[in-house]
Amino acid sequence: DEKLPNVMILATGGTIAGTGATSTTTVGYTAAKIGVEQLIEAVPELKKVANVKGEQVFQIASENMTNDHWLKLSKRVNELLAKPDVDGIVITHGTDTIEETAYFLDLTVHSAKPVVIVGAMRPATAISADGPINLYNAVSLAGSKDAVGKGVLVALNDQINAGRDVTKTNTSTADTFRTPELGMLGYMQGGLPHFYRQPVRKHTTESEFDVSKLDSLPQVDIVYGYANNNRIALDAFVKAGAKGIIHAGVGDGSLSNAMKPGLIDARKDGVVIVRSSRVGNGILARNGEANDDELDFVASDTLNPQKARILLMLALTKTSDTKAIQKMFYTY
Numbered sequence: 422d423e424k425l426p427n428v429m430i431l432a433t434g435g436t437i438a439g440t441g442a443t444s445t446t447t448v449g450y451t452a453a454k455i456g457v458e459q460l461i462e463a464v465p466e467l468k469k470v471a472n473v474k475g476e477q478v479f480q481i482a483s484e485n486m487t488n489d490h491w492l493k494l495s496k497r498v499n500e501l502l503a504k505p506d507v508d509g510i511v512i513t514h515g516t517d518t519i520e521e522t523a524y525f526l527d528l529t530v531h532s533a534k535p536v537v538i539v540g541a542m543r544p545a546t547a548i549s550a551d552g553p554i555n556l557y558n559a560v561s562l563a564g565s566k567d568a569v570g571k572g573v574l575v576a577l578n579d580q581i582n583a584g585r586d587v588t589k590t591n592t593s594t595a596d597t598f599r600t601p602e603l604g605m606l607g608y609m610q611g612g613l614p615h616f617y618r619q620p621v622r623k624h625t626t627e628s629e630f631d632v633s634k635l636d637s638l639p640q641v642d643i644v645y646g647y648a649n650n651n652r653i654a655l656d657a658f659v660k661a662g663a664k665g666i667i668h669a670g671v672g673d674g675s676l677s678n679a680m681k682p683g684l685i686d687a688r689k690d691g692v693v694i695v696r697s698s699r700v701g702n703g704i705l706a707r708n709g710e711a712n713d714d715e716l717d718f719v720a721s722d723t724l725n726p727q728k729a730r731i732l733l734m735l736a737l738t739k740t741s742d743t744k745a746i747q748k749m750f751y752t753y
């Protein structure tokens with residue numbers, strides 16, 4: 422249909438493609454079972470909003486997502502969006518790491534065309550499975566002019582969130598994807614997007630990160646802050662070759678007496694240290710709970726540890742200068 426947008430559905434697995442033993446199995450099911458053609462066939466309404474084509478990129482549960490998967494996916498999305506006959510892309514994805522893939526693509530896809538990541542919290546075999554309505558909304562959103570230039574979007578449960586800011590907030594409920602405090606961008610209602618705000622941090626067409634010629638990303642790991650903290654995991658990561666460490670600190674990224682010397686040692690070895698927080702909301706202030714100028718550390722701004730890891734990996738593909746990296750954390 423020439424009047425409809427052309428939307429590609431790239432399937433990667435997850436619960437949206439999952440099957441359970443019975444219709445009431447909503448935990449303990451198997452993710453990543455159903456192929457993309459079957460996902461499309463299950464929602465004949467898709468044909469009313471777009472000309473859809475499917476491609477199975479991977480078939481995995483998203484806890485198994487790796488840097489290699491991201492590189493492959495980003496390259497494929499860029500390749501497809503460069504084609505004049507592709508208007509938008511939907512990626513079906515396990516929900517556990519949707520927020521990470523969304524931010525990675527937000528920084529590495531260089532097109533204003535819509536990219537929408539979607540998943541489900543109930544397997545395809547469950548009563549009131551959320552996959553079909555989520556897929557329908559995602560395809561409609563990916564074909565919409567309103568979604569152009571808004572960066573990579575995450576759309577589930579009738580809500581549209583920005584890839585940079587969205588996070589999974591509940592282990593199992595359908596309304597798990599939220600952008601706490603900063604807020605969602607809009608709603609899906611009646612199968613159409615309704616936007617009320619847009620992201621202001623740089624993304625997609627404005628991003629300086631180019632993975633088109635990369636086969637791997639620098640190793641960046643996360644160490645966690647907690648009472649009775651120690652530096653054992655940190656030292657192991659550094660010994661294993663980490664080029665960057667995200668410190669998921671308590672509160673405003675406070676450094677315990679046990680962890681701080683380890684981070685200082687790592688920095689002396691050339692490892693870039695980013696202070697983030699396990700709290701999940703708020704600005705991680707530079708020179709707040711630690712003197713970043715003196716320690717030569719970087720503050721994560723509002724990025725949670727798993728998103729800070731993505732930005733640091735991409736930053737390290739360009740520079741190891743901590744001032745330049747700090748600037749990136751205030752830009753993206």
Ligand SMILES: NC(=O)CC[C@H](N)C(=O)O
Binds near residue numbers: 483
């Ligand atoms: N709801 C889900 O998609 C979770 C299933 C699985 N753990 C995954 O992330 O792929």
